[in-house]
Amino acid sequence: MAEVYTVRAYAKGIDIAPRKVSVVASLVRNRSVADALVILDHVPRRAGLPVKKAIASAQANAVNNHGLDAKTLTITTLSVTTGTRLKRFKPHMRGMARPFQKKTSNILVEVSGAEKPKKKPAAKPAAEKKEEEK
Numbered sequence: 001m002a003e004v005y006t007v008r009a010y011a012k013g014i015d016i017a018p019r020k021v022s023v024v025a026s027l028v029r030n031r032s033v034a035d036a037l038v039i040l041d042h043v044p045r046r047a048g049l050p051v052k053k054a055i056a057s058a059q060a061n062a063v064n065n066h067g068l069d070a071k072t073l074t075i076t077t078l079s080v081t082t083g084t085r086l087k088r089f090k091p092h093m094r095g096m097a098r099p100f101q102k103k104t105s106n107i108l109v110e111v112s113g114a115e116k117p118k119k120k121p122a123a124k125p126a127a128e129k130k131e132e133e134k
Contacts, residue, residue: 004112006076007066009058011107013083014050017036021047022080025107033059033111051078051107058109068113077110083112 014021028036028101033055040052055075061069084106089097 004114005066005068006110006112007058007062009054009061009109011054014102014105014107016105017103018080018082021051021105023105024048024051025078025080029075029078031075033075036075047073054107054109058111062111062113064109067116069116073111075109076112077108079108081106
């Protein structure tokens with residue numbers, strides 16, 4: 001039986017508040033990667049694109065770097081945490097300034113799946129074997 005492996009991808013410094021991103025992330029938690037990407041194609045929220053990119057990155061890491069089968073990939077962890085905050089000021093009445101913070105998010109995606117089955121080398125026909133021997 002094939003072993004199950006876990007692969008990670010991070011998306012850091014997303015310029016959307018973590019509460020808004022976590023609403024979109026909760027739609028696709030514990031689903032297959034293929035289903036999650038289809039769902040995120042049709043989400044009308046702005047946070048849908050960075051979550052989709054993070055999941056697609058984890059899928060690419062799993063398939064290209066670790067040799068996992070794309071059909072067996074499922075999302076095991078999808079967490080959204082607070083990133084760095086930019087402190088800014090907005091002009092207010094009577095020469096005052098009101099502070100506010102621009103919030104950012106970090107997205108962690110872990111996908112797990114089985115390895116691709118190894119292909120056996122095809123046996124060469126007898127005619128090719130004779131040519132190689134000559």
